[in-house]
Amino acid sequence: MTPDAVAAPPEPFRCAAASEARSEPLTATASTVGRFVLLEDPGPWGPAVLRNRRLAPDVRGRLRAWERELGVRPLLIRRPGRGEPGPRRVFVVNAAHGWVETTRVADPAELLDWDLAGVRTPDGVGLPRWDEPLLLVCTHGRHDACCAERGRPLAAALAHRWPAQVWESSHLGGDRFAANLLCLPDAHAYGRLTPESGPVVVAEHLAGRLSLEHHRGRTTVPWVAQAAEAAVRRQLAERRLDAVTSRVLRRDPGGAEVAVVAAGHTHRVRVDVASAPPAQLTCSASLPQPAPVHTARLRDGGAVTPA
Structure with missing residues (x-):
């Protein structure tokens, strides 16, 4: 190197690229939550x-x-790429019961007078019902750089086709799987979407079909059930959104037994839980951490399916 040569600065660490490089599975990684309050804020x-x-x-x-x-x-x-003036939209969602309610508020302080006790019920909290799907793309760059760098192009691509249904969102969970999409109220989460693959995945989803390659799981069930459902779906090539349900039968130190109902048959699935080698799981993580690894095995003759 000559005295005047200047070394190029190192590329910043990006957790999403590192996750892809180590072939980390997407399955059974969706955040486990079924109730939401979505508050519009332009940032x-x-x-x-x-x-x-x-x-x-x-x-x-x-x-x-x-x-x-x-x-x-x-x-x-x-909304992607812009803040809309005027009252702010608020959505209340119960994904387990499949409803969305909404209104607008002139000031977020109006939420102080709300009673959300009904959010746990099938009846709702008394706001007007919202019948369109909500497509949330995590773009929370202050939480993790990958969410902004990968999420914003995805949100723009989806909003071009579905402007009334697409919203940028704060942290959805699983930064290293960016770009992340959560579809509400049916609670299916997708990861590693691009501006090219995202519209294909969403079009399939809105037509009632999962894209298994990008599917992370349903947020309304725990990770062991997400893994079991994925194993059955792959075994049966079952992509219909509402065609698979599950129930955790028993947990033990090594995993769980899960009953999955699909195609009129109940499949008993064993899910083993282990730990991956420690890795930096977010862009700003200070120490490597092990992520859980789920392996599902159909008890009724199905093959072992890494989840």
């Missing part, structure tokens, strides 16, 4: 929703109480 967003100083302290306190007492996940949302 910019801080690293964590409940510490976002754009929201008043009492509003953050109310969201924190709903999360703690009712199991509600607060998310901030915005």
Whole structure:
């Protein structure tokens, strides 16, 4: 190297690229949550929703109480590429019961007067029902760089085709699987989408069919059930959204026994849980951590299926 030569700066670490490089499976990685409050906020967003100083302290306190007492996940949302002036849209979602309700608020402080006790029921909280799917793309760059770098191009591509249904979202979970998409209220999560693959996956989803290659799981069931459902779907080539249900029969230190109902038959599935070698799981992680690895085996003659 000559004295005047300057070494190029190293490429920054990106958790999504590292996850792809080690061939980390997508299956059984969807966040396990079934109730949501989505609050429109044009941003910019801080690293964590409940510490976002754009929201008043009492509003953050109310969201924190709903999360703690009712199991509600607060998310901030915005339209891709722009902030819309005027009242803010708020959605309340129960994915397990398959409903979405919505209204607009002139000020987020209006949420302080809301009673969300009905969020746990099939009847809702009394807001007008919303009958269109919600397509949430994580673009929360202050939480993880991969979410912004991969999520924003995906959100723009999807919004070009489905402008009324697509929203950018704060942290959905699984930054290393960006770009991430959550479809509500049916609670199916997808990962590693691109501006090219995303519209294909969404078109299939809206037609009632999963894209198994990108499917992370249903957020309304635990990881062992997500793994079991995926194993049965692959064994049967079953892609219909509502064609598979599951129930955890028994847990033990090594995993779980899960009953999966599909095609009129109940499949008993053994799911073993192990740990992958420690890795840096987010762009900002300070220490490597082991991620869980699920392996599902159909008891009724199916092949072993890595999940």
